Amino acid sequence: MDYILNILGPLIAGTGVTLKMFLVTIVLAVPLGLALALARISRFGVLSGAVNGYIWLMRGTPLMLQMLFIYFALPFVPVIGVRLPDFPAAVVAFVLNYAAYFAEIFRAGIQSIDRGQYEGAKVLGLTYAQTMRRIVLPQMVKRILPPISNETITLVKDTSLIYVLAMNDLLRAARGIVQRDFTTTPFVVAAAFYLAMTLVLTWGFQYLEKRYAVYDE
């Protein structure tokens, strides 16, 4: 027990890094994903096609590779080349990658809304933007909660990939102690931390699902 209390410090610090990565990614990737989804379903073929290609690229290559590319290779790319410190580089990779997955979830949600809803809004004089904001997107939220919950829980665990940029997230902190002390206890503690984080998320999403259950369809 004393040992666990002893190693708690660095593990909590690692959890801080993990949470920061998680929160920044969510806050940026959700709006970007929504924008991508709306672009993907727009009637402008070029825009829709470009987003389609983007999603293919982001889902078709490993997140770790994307992160390594942005950190190591981006500085040498002409014109857009920029050298990013480790945390911003990781954030950019995570946001670009997760936005692609979110975009597909949003798109599925938007396209599951009955055409009659658009017609009902249109005959009342709502513009397309008003229809989206007031009628379609609020209904979409209810339908996409389960897949979004999935994706955010995956994100909590994916943050452990940032160890390749030598950032001390929860898992890397635990591994450091394991290698120093020759005991696997830190792994168990780290697992408990991950479980606690995902439990909070699970509860959060269950609460949201209940709140949205006030109306049936």
Added chain:
Amino acid sequence: MSNSSAIPAMIRAENIHKRFGAVEVLKGVSLTMDKGEVIAVIGPSGSGKSTFLRCLNHLEVINRGHIEIEGEVLASTDSEGLCHYAPETDVRRICRKMGMVFQHFNLFPHLTVLQNIIEAPITVKGMKREEIVPVAEELLRKVGLFAKCDSYPARLSGGQKQRVAIARALAMEPDIMLFDEPTSALDPELTGEVLRTMRQLAEEHMTMLVVTHEMGFAREVAGRVIFMDQGEIVEARPAAELFAKPEHPRTKAFLDNML
């Protein structure tokens, strides 16, 4: 055309053509409708009557023809046969003169009954909540659903949903009401309440164009009845005449089948 001193027709549709792919659904349909008229459109399914209604308020885009709402041109066709619509903002403004009630209600499930009704007046007309709520409550009283103000649509019966949908359309103060088979999705015992609401509206001299299978309603409430078949208007006459003595054999066959 309509720039004379005479009051323009509420709806003037001329020679409307509409194709879905290779199928020609409307083959030159024309209709002129005056203020306060109640017209019922009847005909077998697939006759194009719903499509015709949907063309009038731009839910469908016509391929050829001319549509004028209260003297304003919504769509017209030039001498080369190309169909042009008014600019988008004009289209929206013109179409707002028409309220529409759908077969499947199309209420917004995430909003309560009251919210369903006040949504468009607030979002589209920029009305204040405190201005529109009393109006909405009055409309709900009129359709007999004031008690359901705070219910979500899923908690209502089909007949109640349709009456809310009518109230929602009326909240935008349309000059014309279009009804697209408003009772076709209802259990037979629920059609009465919706038809009563519509009858009340007709008595208040609302201009109404009603696509329906309710022959009783068409006969008793409509001034004129239009019989459509295979994308054409076969016969359009005062209700009493059409039901008593259909001129066209197709009308007669259809009525014999329905009654």
